[in-house]
Amino acid sequence: MGYRSIIFYVFIPIIYLASCGNKSGDEGSYASKIKYRQYFNNGRQLYLNNCSNCHQKDGSGLARLYPPIAGSDYFRSDPARAICIVRNGLSGEIFVNGISFNQPMPGNTDLSNLEIAELMTYLYGNWSEEDRIFSPDQVSELLRNCPFD
Amino acid sequence: MINKLIQLLFIILFFIIAGCTDPNNKKLPILGRKSIQERTVNGTVKIDTIYHRIDDFKFTNQDSMEVTNNTFENKIYVADFFFTTCPTICPIMKTQMLRVYEKFKNNDGILFLSHTIDPEYDTVALLHDFAERLGVSSKKWHFVTGQKEYIYEIGQNSYMVTAMEDENEPGGYLHSGAFILVDPDRHIRGLYDGTKEDQVDRLISDIPKLLSEYGL
Numbered sequence: 001m002g003y004r005s006i007i008f009y010v011f012i013p014i015i016y017l018a019s020c021g022n023k024s025g026d027e028g029s030y031a032s033k034i035k036y037r038q039y040f041n042n043g044r045q046l047y048l049n050n051c052s053n054c055h056q057k058d059g060s061g062l063a064r065l066y067p068p069i070a071g072s073d074y075f076r077s078d079p080a081r082a083i084c085i086v087r088n089g090l091s092g093e094i095f096v097n098g099i100s101f102n103q104p105m106p107g108n109t110d111l112s113n114l115e116i117a118e119l120m121t122y123l124y125g126n127w128s129e130e131d132r133i134f135s136p137d138q139v140s141e142l143l144r145n146c147p148f149d
Numbered sequence: 150m151i152n153k154l155i156q157l158l159f160i161i162l163f164f165i166i167a168g169c170t171d172p173n174n175k176k177l178p179i180l181g182r183k184s185i186q187e188r189t190v191n192g193t194v195k196i197d198t199i200y201h202r203i204d205d206f207k208f209t210n211q212d213s214m215e216v217t218n219n220t221f222e223n224k225i226y227v228a229d230f231f232f233t234t235c236p237t238i239c240p241i242m243k244t245q246m247l248r249v250y251e252k253f254k255n256n257d258g259i260l261f262l263s264h265t266i267d268p269e270y271d272t273v274a275l276l277h278d279f280a281e282r283l284g285v286s287s288k289k290w291h292f293v294t295g296q297k298e299y300i301y302e303i304g305q306n307s308y309m310v311t312a313m314e315d316e317n318e319p320g321g322y323l324h325s326g327a328f329i330l331v332d333p334d335r336h337i338r339g340l341y342d343g344t345k346e347d348q349v350d351r352l353i354s355d356i357p358k359l360l361s362e363y364g365l
Contacts, residue, residue, distance in 0.1 A: 054240040062244055064282040102278070106236045106320075 036121070036133050043122025046115055050108055059127050065103055067096040070127040079120065083139055084146035086116055113139040177330075177338040177359055181309060203307045203335040208264070208293035208300075211277040216262070216291050218335065225359050226260040227352070228329045229343055230304050232267035233279050237318075238326045242343040246328065247283065252353055254289055258365025259356060261290035264304065266324055268294040309337065328352055333363055 048057065051069075055061055059070030069075050074096040075082050089107030093100055111119070117134040125131045181201025188195055203218070210216045227249060231239040246261065253259050265271035271279075276292040294300075304310050310325040330339035330352060339355050341348040 053237065056244065062240065063247070063284045065243070065279070066240065101282075103282075104234055 032133075036125075036131070039118045039121040039133055040125050041122075042115075043118040043120070044126075046111070046119045047122055050111070051119075054103075054105075059123075061096075064099060064101060067094070067099075067101040069123055072096050072127070075123070076128045079124070079134075080142045080145070082123070083116060083120060083134075083142045086119060087111065087143055088146060112136075113143070116143075175358075176362060177355055180337040180340060200336050201309075203331060203337070204303060206299075206303055206307075208291075208295040209273060210287060210291040210293050211273060211280045212287045213273050214287075216293050220291070221260055221262075221331070221333070223333050223363075223365070224258055224260050225333060225338075225356070225363065225365065226262050226331050227356075228262040228264070228308055228331060229327065230264045230266050230300075230308075230310060230324050232265050232320070232322060232324075233271050233275060234267070235320045235322070237320060238344050242326050242328075243283065245343050245346065245349040247285070248349060249328075249353055249356075250285055250290060253356060254286070256360070256365075258360045258363070261285075263290070263292045264300050265292065265294050266297075266300055266304070266322055268297050268300065309340070330355060330359065332359055333365075 054066040055069050056066075059068060061068035067074065074094060085105065087107055087109065089105045091104040093102040095101070108116075113136040117136045117139045120134040120139070121132070124134075179200045183201070184199045186197045186199050188197065205218055206216075208216045227246070229242060229246060231242055233239075246263070250261055265276065271294055273294060276294060277287075280287060280290065280292050304324075308327075308329045310327045310329065314322055326342055326344040328341045328343040328349065329337055330341070332338050338359055339352060341352045343349060
C-alpha cells in the first residue's frame, strides 16, 4: 500500500468522524443518552427498594398472587394507568396476560414525581419493547387524571 | 525418619479433616430454654432435662378444617407468621417458603404451617384464595387463622418469634420473618430468617437431616 493510500484510507475517515462529533445535534443526543441512563439506574434502585418484594427482582411476579411486570400486557398497554397504580395502589381483580390477580397493592405516596418518572423509565426500558424516558412533568400531568386520586 | 514423621502427620491430618467435614453425623440442636427436673424413682433421685416444646394448639385452615398438634403427628413441619396484605417482608417470605415447598412437596414426612397475624381480615375464604393463587396443596401447606391473642401468644411463647400490632409499621403489624423447623416431638430444631436466601438454603439442607433422624 502506497503512502498516499494510507492517507486516504486512514486519515480521511478519522478526520471525517472527528468532525461530526462537533455537530451540536449529536451532543444533544449524547446528553439525552446520559440522562436516560441516569433515570434508568435510579429507577432500578427504586424498583428494588419498593416493588421487587412482590413483583420479584426479575419482574416475573409470584404465581397467581403478584402479577408480572415483565412481558405484562396490562402494564405495557397503558402507561398512564401504570403511573396511577404506582402512586395510588390498586385493589380488586385485574387480568394480566389473561390470568386473574386479586391481591391489593399499596400505593407509594412517598415517591416524588421525579422518582416515579425514573421508575417508569426503568420498567419500560427493561420489560417492554421500547425504551422511553418519562419526565416528571409528564408524570404530574398524568397523575392529575388518575381515576381514584 | 523424617519421611515417617511426614507420613504420620498426613494420617493425623486426614482424620482431623474427615472428622470435621461429615455434616450428616451432626444432629440439629434442640433450641429454646431448657429446665432441669429432679424426680425420685424408687428412692433414687433422677435428673431429667425438659426441653422447650410447642404448646397444644387448635386453629382453622383454609379448607375450614381443624388443625391441631395431631395434624403434625409423626411429621416435621416448618412454621411461620404472616398476613396476606403485608407489603414488606411477607412476599419475600412466601417466595422463599414456596422454594422450600417445591423442594419437598412430594415428601410425606414434612408439612408447612403459616399463621395469619391479621385474622380479622384474613378470613378462611381469603386464606383459601391466597393458597390457591400461590398454587399449593392444602394437604401439605396449612394457612391457619384463629383468635388473634391466641396466635400472638403461641408465636411469642411457643415459636419464640415476635408478632404484634404496631401502627407505626407499614401494614400495621410488627412481626418476625422467621421460619421455624419443628420435629415430631414438638421441639424447635432450627430458626431461619425467611427473608434471606442463604438462610433458607440452610433450612433446605437441614430438613433431610431431621427427616432421617426420625426415619421419615
